[in-house]
Amino acid sequence: MQFPALLAASAIALSSLVAVQPPPVADDAREGTILYFNDAHDVRPVLTGGEDRGGVARLDAAIANVRAEQPDARVVFGGDLAGGTLFGGLYKGFPLVEAFNTIGIDLANLGQHDFDFGVENARELIAASEFPWITSNLLDDAGQPFLPDSTWAVHETNGITVGYIGLVDGMDTTSVGDAVTELDHVDAAVEAVAALEAAASPDVIIAVAQVPPAVGERLVDALPQLDAVLLEEQAEYESVVTEYKGAVLASPEGNMGSLIRLDVAVNPTGEVSLEPSVIEVDHTVTPTPELRELELRYDAEIEENLSHTLATVETPLLNPDHQSRRGETLIGNFVADAFRDYHGTQIGWMNGGGIRAEAPGPEFTLGDAYSIAPFDNKVMHVEVPGSGLRQALEDAVMRMSDLGGGFPQVAGMSFGVDPDAPVGERIHSVMVAGEPLDDDSVYSVAVTNYVANGGDSVTGFADATVIVPASEAPADAEVIAEYAAELGVIDLELEGRITVGAAPATPAPTATPAPTATSAPPATPAPTVDGNDDGSPQAAAGAENDESLASTGGDGSLVFVVIGGVLIALGATAWSVARRRIRPVGR
Structure with missing residues (x-):
């Protein structure tokens, strides 16, 4: 087959091409034309x-x-x-x-x-x-x-x-x-x-x-x-x-x-x-x-149905150069927050490739919600062991150098990723509610059926326990729209949920000094209890202000307590407070 010089009818750009001289077309040659196009989304x-x-x-x-x-x-x-x-x-x-x-x-x-x-x-x-x-x-x-x-x-x-x-x-x-x-x-x-x-x-x-x-x-x-x-x-x-x-x-x-x-x-x-x-x-x-x-x-039909304003955008929700496929973005945080908020889970997870549009503002409309998430995926509620969550993270970042769509945008957790590390060893510094991820603990996650079912080769949710299945779950765009309306004003900032780079160096151990004799500890006085105290340190700390609670220490496990409509996550070295709405399962 001969390939003649390219006829550059395009006014934009064509790749360079070395012309090959075609053979003369015979007078009795058969001639025809084929037209080709693709990618018709609108x-x-x-x-x-x-x-x-x-x-x-x-x-x-x-x-x-x-x-x-x-x-x-x-x-x-x-x-x-x-x-x-x-x-x-x-x-x-x-x-x-x-x-x-x-x-x-x-x-x-x-x-x-x-x-x-x-x-x-x-x-x-x-x-x-x-x-x-x-x-x-x-x-x-x-x-x-x-x-x-x-x-x-x-x-x-x-x-x-x-x-x-x-x-x-x-x-x-x-x-x-x-x-x-x-x-x-x-x-x-x-x-x-x-x-x-x-x-x-x-x-x-x-x-x-x-x-x-x-x-x-x-x-x-x-x-x-x-x-x-x-x-x-x-x-x-x-x-x-x-x-x-x-x-x-x-x-x-x-x-x-x-x-x-x-x-x-x-x-x-x-x-x-x-x-x-x-x-x-x-x-x-x-x-x-x-x-x-x-x-x-x-x-006209789209304009009539989707122009309703849900919120005001103070900080534009952008995704420059597909940043949601390789790092933290405001729009990724917003969507993951929406998922987590809807089901009241510990974690919200949205694949970066599923974010298909930006919302620069100044208004956030119903059309913005459906533009961001146009695939009609369902936001499920699942429970997964920490080991599965860690595997899901590794799966999700393995193609980040190629802008793979699985890269996760998250809420309620943070992680580090080293793109130069071998595949399967890139994730580090994973924290949930301020505590290191525990492979043996079980975590609740709001995630789309696409990711939960192994989309983008994410296998970590394969053995998850389904609390709200896709058949009973809302569409992602609906969840985003409801969350925007609930906020009223969208004013966000990057929080360091995702850190790209090598894991922090572990300091070399220091020599342990010889023990010295210590005196016996003094007796601990009995605790005092006021009228708001149920006998737990959590209640005592939260009696004065149920939106602020100091860490009480512990063995590193998380303790969740609801006080005055507030879900409180306690850990050994950190604390967090998040308002949660109570929702019927399967809404």
């Missing part, structure tokens, strides 16, 4: 890099422009239309299917976000589609292909037979658990291509793959007959097109910000030439009226 244009890009009305117009010159052009969607944003959380992908039915999509590949709301929702999206879906590397809970009749597909475009396989990555970031199994990309691709070639003998073979570029290169290494690998987005406002061993590797912009155009020519000898270019889907494209009306309809 029907409306999305503000990216200071400019609104995408939107189904502009996409419709851009595709129509190509079809005006190439009526047989085929349109392929790479996947991800259900979750990941406020819009996805509210509508779960169905408005995108409605729009794509109108546009006339020819083929879609399943992406991991198409499973954000479970297997049943994914199958309902497929059933509502007037276009076929494929996937080559997913199995259902019975060990059978997730789409038994669609592990590959074939299209004809101007007499050229184009064969497709479909691949997805990152299924561990969805909520499907064991209901769907993700197979190795290369192994599944080899099997699917063999079946495709045996059944259809295509002129051109394309992998539609929600995978990073490195996996795309592995696919070409294993399958040199691949002519192109159409990848997931690498950036929200940059299209990337490269050549690898004669194959085109192409990533459009996120949020439907661009189309990859492949002009295909097949000479009578069977030699294939692909000419890629990029079509921007931005303000330069005039939207089509029908789908612009659809955009405005959903926009």
Whole structure:
């Protein structure tokens, strides 16, 4: 397959590319066009890099422009239309299917976000589609292909037979658990291509793959007959097109910000030439009226339902450069506090990758709550031994150098993480309510069903005792909204809950001096008791002010006492007081 010079229709940025001179296209060559896009989380244009890009009305117009010159052009969607944003959380992908039915999509590949709301929702999206879906590397809970009749597909475009396989990555970031199994990309691709070639003998073979570029290169290494690998987005406002061993590797912009155009020519000898270019889907494209009306309809509906103000934001809740995936953030503290507050647990835990938007203020609205947590995960109440909590922390930070989504934002506890330490040995200085984590003690945790079920490869909650299951738990966005309304004013500061760096050095032991004789201790006088005292030191200390209590010492274990509606945690060297509301289990 020959790869000619890249036609840089993109006004943003394209990767550098060494041009390969194509063979002359014969007069009787068959020629066709393929259009590719992915990452469709909202029907409306999305503000990216200071400019609104995408939107189904502009996409419709851009595709129509190509079809005006190439009526047989085929349109392929790479996947991800259900979750990941406020819009996805509210509508779960169905408005995108409605729009794509109108546009006339020819083929879609399943992406991991198409499973954000479970297997049943994914199958309902497929059933509502007037276009076929494929996937080559997913199995259902019975060990059978997730789409038994669609592990590959074939299209004809101007007499050229184009064969497709479909691949997805990152299924561990969805909520499907064991209901769907993700197979190795290369192994599944080899099997699917063999079946495709045996059944259809295509002129051109394309992998539609929600995978990073490195996996795309592995696919070409294993399958040199691949002519192109159409990848997931690498950036929200940059299209990337490269050549690898004669194959085109192409990533459009996120949020439907661009189309990859492949002009295909097949000479009578069977030699294939692909000419890629990029079509921007931005303000330069005039939207089509029908789908612009659809955009405005959903926009008005969202504005009406989600503009209600819940609180005033004094300190902006930001997540710069995905900081919640590698350290403490105000927005992470806020969400973890909300979880902990709802269930009255010792600990609140939110995976940093689940924080999908910021709330800069000055108002915090219901829309902000659903933008921050759009996946409709449920906030469970579980109890886990300290050893499991420690394992969960180790699991959660193992991919922090790659901005893995499991990195925890926490409340009611603190920890240190050394990113340079070996995986499994990075966590240190774990404290709960001011006391060192005890592996043998049991701790109550408010955490999403996604994390509790092993999302982002967090295994530490596998043996947790479930107090409030997902089936009886509220959605994360609902908990966040209620907490914001309860606060009224959001005014936070970083507290040192997460420390990034090596563990503090342990001082060398000093020599023990020889013991000296001591006199017998004086007799201890009997304690005095006033009318508010029940005979416990906790009550005596709390009688004067039930919101302030000094440490009484002890053996290092925690003692919890409720005095005047206040939950008090006592330890050997520290104390803490936290107001708790009493809530019915399963609210």
